[in-house]
Amino acid sequence: MKQTIFYLLILFSFGAFSQWSNNTTINTTVAMATKSQSNVHSVSDSKGGIIMTWDDNRNSLTTADDIYAQRFSASGMRKWILYGTSICSALGVQKSPSIVESDNGSAIITWEDGRAGNDDIYAQKIDSSGNILWALDGIAVCSKTTTQKNPKIVSDAAGGAIIVWEDSLSFYWDVYAQRISSSGALLWPTGGVAVCAAPNTQANPKLDIDGLGGAIFTWQDKRNNIDYDIYAQRVNALGTAQWTVNGVLICNAINTQSNPRIEPDGLNGAVIGWVDKRNGTDYNVYSQRINSSGNVQWTSNGLSICSAINNQSALDMKYIGSSGIIFSWKDDRVNSNAIYSQLVSLSGTPQLVSDGIKISNALKSINPNVVSDGNGGAIIAWQDSVGIEWNISSQKLNSTGAIQWANGGVVVSDATDNQINVSQVSDGNGGAIYAWDDHRNTVDYDIYAHHLYSNGSSVVGIHELTASQTFESICFPNPINSTSVIQIKNNEMLNEVPSIKIYDAYGHLIKTDHFNSHQYLLNIEYFEAGIYFYFLHLKDGTSISKGSFISIK
Numbered sequence: 001m002k003q004t005i006f007y008l009l010i011l012f013s014f015g016a017f018s019q020w021s022n023n024t025t026i027n028t029t030v031a032m033a034t035k036s037q038s039n040v041h042s043v044s045d046s047k048g049g050i051i052m053t054w055d056d057n058r059n060s061l062t063t064a065d066d067i068y069a070q071r072f073s074a075s076g077m078r079k080w081i082l083y084g085t086s087i088c089s090a091l092g093v094q095k096s097p098s099i100v101e102s103d104n105g106s107a108i109i110t111w112e113d114g115r116a117g118n119d120d121i122y123a124q125k126i127d128s129s130g131n132i133l134w135a136l137d138g139i140a141v142c143s144k145t146t147t148q149k150n151p152k153i154v155s156d157a158a159g160g161a162i163i164v165w166e167d168s169l170s171f172y173w174d175v176y177a178q179r180i181s182s183s184g185a186l187l188w189p190t191g192g193v194a195v196c197a198a199p200n201t202q203a204n205p206k207l208d209i210d211g212l213g214g215a216i217f218t219w220q221d222k223r224n225n226i227d228y229d230i231y232a233q234r235v236n237a238l239g240t241a242q243w244t245v246n247g248v249l250i251c252n253a254i255n256t257q258s259n260p261r262i263e264p265d266g267l268n269g270a271v272i273g274w275v276d277k278r279n280g281t282d283y284n285v286y287s288q289r290i291n292s293s294g295n296v297q298w299t300s301n302g303l304s305i306c307s308a309i310n311n312q313s314a315l316d317m318k319y320i321g322s323s324g325i326i327f328s329w330k331d332d333r334v335n336s337n338a339i340y341s342q343l344v345s346l347s348g349t350p351q352l353v354s355d356g357i358k359i360s361n362a363l364k365s366i367n368p369n370v371v372s373d374g375n376g377g378a379i380i381a382w383q384d385s386v387g388i389e390w391n392i393s394s395q396k397l398n399s400t401g402a403i404q405w406a407n408g409g410v411v412v413s414d415a416t417d418n419q420i421n422v423s424q425v426s427d428g429n430g431g432a433i434y435a436w437d438d439h440r441n442t443v444d445y446d447i448y449a450h451h452l453y454s455n456g457s458s459v460v461g462i463h464e465l466t467a468s469q470t471f472e473s474i475c476f477p478n479p480i481n482s483t484s485v486i487q488i489k490n491n492e493m494l495n496e497v498p499s500i501k502i503y504d505a506y507g508h509l510i511k512t513d514h515f516n517s518h519q520y521l522l523n524i525e526y527f528e529a530g531i532y533f534y535f536l537h538l539k540d541g542t543s544i545s546k547g548s549f550i551s552i553k
Contacts, residue, residue, distance in 0.1 A: 019075060019076040019077065019505040019530050019531050020075070020076030020450070020451040020458070020505065020531075021076075021450070021458070021531075022458040022531070022548065023458070024411045024412065024413050024414050024415075024450070024458065025413075025414060025415045025416075026415070027413050027415065027438075027448045027449065027450045028072070028076055028448060028449045028450060028451075029446070029447075029448060030052060030070050030072070030078075030083075030084070030435060030446075030447035030448055030449050031054065031056070031068065031070060031083045031084045031446055031447040032083060032441070032446045032447075033056065033058040033083045033084075033446075034058050035057035035058050035060065035444055036055075036056075036057040036444040036445045037054050037055070037056050037057070037058070037068070037084075037437075037444075037445060037446050037447045038054060038055050038421070038437045038445040038447075039054055039055040039095070039096065039097070039421065039437065040052050040053070040054040040421060040423055040435045040436060040437055040447050041053055041054070041097055041098060041099050041423050042099065042423040042424065042425050042433075042435045043099045043100055043101045043107055043425060044101055044425045044426060044428070045071055045073075045101075045105050045107075045128060046101055046104075046105045047073070047074060047105060047128075048073075048074030048427050048428045048429065049071060049072050049073040049074045049079070049427075049433070050071070050072050050425050050433040050435065050449065051069060051070070051071045051099065051101075051107045051126075052069060052070050052071075052072075052099075052423075052435045052447065052449070053067060053068065053069040053087065053097045053099045053107075053109050054067075054068060054069075054084075054097065054437075054447055055067065055094075055095050055096070055097065056068040056084065057444075058083075059089055064092065064093045064094075065093055065094055065095045066086060066087075066088055066089045066090075066094050067086075067087040067088045067094045067095075067097050067109065067111050067124075068083075068084035068085060068086055068087060069084055069085050069087050069099075069107070069109060069126060069130075070083070070084040070085065070447075071128070071130065072433070072449060074427060074428075075505045076449075076451060076505060079128075079129070079130065080129075080130035081130065084447075085126065085130045085132075087109055087111075087124050087126065087132075087138070088111065088113065088122065088124060088137045088138050089137065090113065090115040090137040090138075091115050092113065092114035092115040092116070092117070093112075093113075093114040094111050094112065094113050094114070094115075094122070095111060095112050096111055096112045096149070096150065096151065097109050097110065097111040098110050098111070098151055098152050098153045098163075099153065100153045100154055100155050100161055101155065102125060102155065102159055102160070102161070102182070103159040103182060104127070104128060105127070105128030106125055106126060106127045106128055106133070107125070107126055108123060108124070108125045108153065108160070108161045108180070109123065109124050109125075109126070109153075110122065110123040110141060110151040110152075110153045110161070110163050111123075111138075111151065112148070112149050112150070112151065113138070113140075115137075116143060118144075118145065118146065118147050119147045119148055119149050120140060120141075120142055120143040120144065120148055121140070121141040121142040121143075121148045121151050121163065121165050121178075122137075122138035122139060122140055122141060123138055123139055123141050123153075123161070123163065123180055123184075124137075124138040124139070125182075125184065133184070134183075134184040135184070139180070139184045139186075141163055141165075141178050141180060141186070141192075142165065142167070142176065142178060142191055142192050144167075144169060144191060146167070146168045146169050147167075147168045148165050148166065148167050148168070148176070149165060149166050150165055150166045150203075150204070150205070151163050151164065151165040152164050152165070152205060152206055152207055154207055154208055154209050154215055155209065156179055156213060156214075156215075156237070157209065157213055158181070158182065158213065159181070159182030160179060160180050160181040160182045160187070161179070161180055162177060162178070162179045162180075162207065162214070162215045162235075163177060163178050163179075163180065164176070164177040164195065164205045164206075164207045164215075164217055165177075165192075165205070166202075166203055166204075166205065167192070169191075170197060172199070172200055172201050172202075173201045173202055173203050174194060174195075174196060174197045174198075174202050175194070175195040175196040175197075175202045175205045175217065175219050175233075176191070176192035176193065176194055176195060177192055177193055177195050177207070177215070177217065177235060177239075178192040178193070179237070179239060187239070188238075188239035189239065193235065193239045193240075193241070195217050195219075195233050195235060195241070195247070196217075196219065196221065196231060196233060196246045196247050197246065198221065198223040198246040198247070199223050199225070200222045200223050200224075200225050201221075201222045202219050202220070202221050202222070202223075202231075203219060203220055203222075203228075204219055204220050204258065204259065204260065205217055205218070205219040206218050206219070206260055206261060206262045207262065208262045208263055208264050208270060209264055210234055210236075210264070210268055210269075210270070210292065211264060211266075211267075211268040211292075212236065212237070212268055212292070213236065213237030214234060214235050214236040214237045214242075215234070215235055216232060216233070216234045216262065216264075216269070216270040216290070217232060217233050217234070217235065217247075217262075218230060218231065218232045218250065218260045218261075218262045218270075218272045219231060219232075219247075219260060220257065220258045220259070220260060220274075221247070223246075224252070227254075227255055227256040228256045228257055228258050229249065229250075229251055229252040229253075229257055230249075230250040230251040230252075230257045230260050230272065230274050230288075230302075231246070231247035231248065231249060231250055232247055232248050232250050232262075232270070232272060232290055232294075233246075233247040233248065234292070234294060242294065243293075243294035244294065248290065248294045248296075250272055250274075250288050250290065250296065250302070251274065251276070251286065251288060251301045251302045252301065253276065253278035253301045253302070254278050254280070255276075255277040255278050255279075255280055256276075256277045257274050257275070257276045257277070257278075257286070258274060258275055259274055259275045259313070259314075259315060260272055260273065260274045261273045261274070261315055261316060261317050263317055263318060263319040263325055264319055265289055265291075265319065265346060266319065266321065266322070266346070267291070267292070267346075268291075268292035269289065269290050269291040269292050269297070270289070270290055271287060271288070271289045271290075271317070271319065271325050271344075271346075272287065272288050272289075272290065273285065273286070273287040273305065273315050273317045273325075273327060274286055274287075274302075274315065275312065275313050275315055275329075276302070278301075279307070282309070282310050282311045282312075282332075283311045283312055283313050284304065284305075284306055284307045284308070284312050285304075285305040285306040285307075285312045285315055285327065285329055286301075286302035286303060286304055286305060287302055287303050287305050287317075287325070287327070287344065288301075288302040288303065289346065289348065297348070298348040299348070303344070303348050305327050305342050305344065305350070305356070306327075306329065306331070306340065306342065306355045306356050307355065308331065308333040308355040309333050310331075310332040310333050310334075310335065311330075311331075311332045312329050312330070312331050312332070312333075312340070313329065313330050313332075314329055314330040314366060314367055314368060315327065315328075315329045316328050316329070316368050316369055316370045316380075317370060318370040318371060318372055318378050319372075320372055320373075320376055320377060320378050320399060321376050321399070322346070323343065323345070323351075323376060323399040323400070324343055324344050324345040324346050324351065325343070325344050325346075326341060326342075326343055326370055326377075326378040326380075326397060326401070327341060327342045327343075327344065327356070327370075328340070328341045328359075328368040328370050328380045328382075329341075329356075329368060330365070330366050330367065330368065330382075331356075331358075333355075336363065336364065337364045337365050337366050338358055338360050338365050339358070339359050339360040339365045339366075339368050339380065339382050339395075340355070340356040340357060340358050340359065341356055341357055341359050341380060341397060341401070342355075342356035342357070342401075343397070343400070343401035351400065351401050352401045357401070357403070359380060359395045359397075359403065359408075359409060360382060360384065360393065360395075360408060360409055361407065361408025361409070362384040362385055362386050362393070362408070363385060363386050363387070364384070364385040365382050365383065365384050365385075365393070366382065366383050367382055367383045367420070367421070367422070368380050368381070368382040369381050369382065369422055369423060369424060371424055371425060371426050371432060372426055373396060373426055373430050373431070373432070373454075374426040374427070374428045374429065374430060375398075375399075375430050375454075376398070376399035377396060377397050377398040377399050377404070378396070378397050379394060379395070379396050379397075379424065379426070379431075379432045379452075380394065380395050380396075380397070381393070381394040381412065381422045381424050381432070381434055382394075382409075382422065383419070383420055383421075383422065384409070384411075389416070389417055389418055390418045390419055390420050391411065391412075391413055391414040391415075391419050392411075392412035392413045392414075392419045392422045392434060392436055392450075393408070393409035393410065393411055393412060394409055394410050394412050394424070394432065394434065394452060394456075395408075395409040395410070396430075396456065404455075404456070405455070405456035406456060410452060410456040412434050412436075412450050412452065413434075413436065413438070413448065413450055415438065415440040415448075416440045416442070417438075417439040417440050417441075417442055418438075418439040419436050419437070419438050419439070419440075419448070420436060420437050420439075421436055421437040422434055422435070422436040423435050423436065427451065427453075429453075429454055430453070430454030430455075431451065431452050431453040431454045432451075432452055433449060433450070433451050434449060434450045434451075434452070435447060435448070435449045436448060436449075473486055473487065473488050473536060473546075473547055474486070474487055474547065475487075475522070475534070475547055475548075475549040478549045478550060479549070479550040479551060479552045480522050480524055480527065480549050480550070480551055481524060482524050484521075484522045484524070484549070485519045485520060485521050485522065486500065486519065486520045486522065486534060486547070486549075487518060487519040487520075488515070488518045488519065488536075497514055497515045497516075498514070498515050498536040498537055499512065499513065499514050499515070499536070499537045500512070500513050500514070500515060500520055500534055500535070500536055500537075501534065501535050501537065502526075502532055502533070502534045503532065503533045503534075503535075504530060504531075504532055505530055505531050505532070505533075510526060510527070510532065511526055515536075522549070524551065527551035528551065529551055529552055530550070530551055531548060531549075531550055532548060532549055532550070532551065533546070533547070533548045534546065534547055534548070534549070
């Protein structure tokens, strides 16, 4: 878990250059400004990379946060200014960002904003080059004398977005929403449309696209004045509610239903999941599907996803296409925290063993996060701990729910101290890019990132070539200098001199050459700062040895 001086030198040497590290104790630095950067959220940049946004305390003399963002390319190159671009640095506290991909690699970010003395909802659009597209410090999505909080965002499929939040206009929390165009114009009535303004509290709203330019919303609802139930509503592109006023009942089983999640079902409806205490003892996981007309499709009050003993909580879920929905949650069934998953078909039939499969092996595992792998499966990331520190691990499930990576998951980061609050996006090629809050400097939190490829490897390209690795090779010294060589350790096994191909981290071929007996002298003039990968080939084209080296010139 400890970082070596060797790798620290590499990290700081790269500075503004940066490529994905293949070392899980090093990773890639996203934001390491003064004070704390935390609460990271991410979205794809539509080109195999990632755009991240977070709460940032670098400008404050007290505890006030701003909103910053950064983009990394598919190859791990930082695309915007060092440690992030300011999205909003207005007076007061800006916090709790939510982000969605927009047109042409841009993104729209929304957040809670305290510049007026109470929390309002603001938003900003940033293009793929890091240019701010709307008004400096953002556009007011909802600004009232009362408090608005907890914004969530989805695309409107036209370059803009639909944003939902909790609104205290009626002295209880209600659910309101607004649509904002690609140019930053508010498209629904000022102050937003009431998704639900029923009596008592409506809280924790989530939304996803309806496939028709609008959105489907879900929330936990205490209109019965006893405990929370789950409701849903669909609002079209014009801001008009399509179902029963104040929403359609999804579940009103006894005791509390809470923490809803929502995913599209591919047919203009949605699948909603939640944690449920109907047994009166502990929380389980339930789900319901609703069609575009607002009619529930599965059993009344929901399908049991997991009803194992003790608590199931921290639910996340992802639609993966015709195979259905992958659910993942924290599970205490054996008196310790573990991560379990289940695949449920769109007809409401669990596809894996009853109550799900265990995908983590650490002593404690919490806070799962699920994304599509881009190939009909899902990638799940979570916090792992084998002692007193938190690390990040991940697992991949294919379209049938079968585990694809190492038993217990693959390590994303096991740097010193705590790594928490992981967020990830598909790399579009069967792998994922991860971002998280990182306390390795032991003073405050920074933002770090890492890339796992489609087979769970941290090493670019190597897994894509078949290899009959009948001998070993090594590059030394590494990082390279003018005397560095790639050497074959057991050359006596070869009947011919191999050729060598060297690639940069983009996959570009840098050099093709032949060995001189058992070693190859590297010419440092060919290699700018970065990570490089080499492959040794026989005449039949078979790759028989492979490795990597680093240039820090």
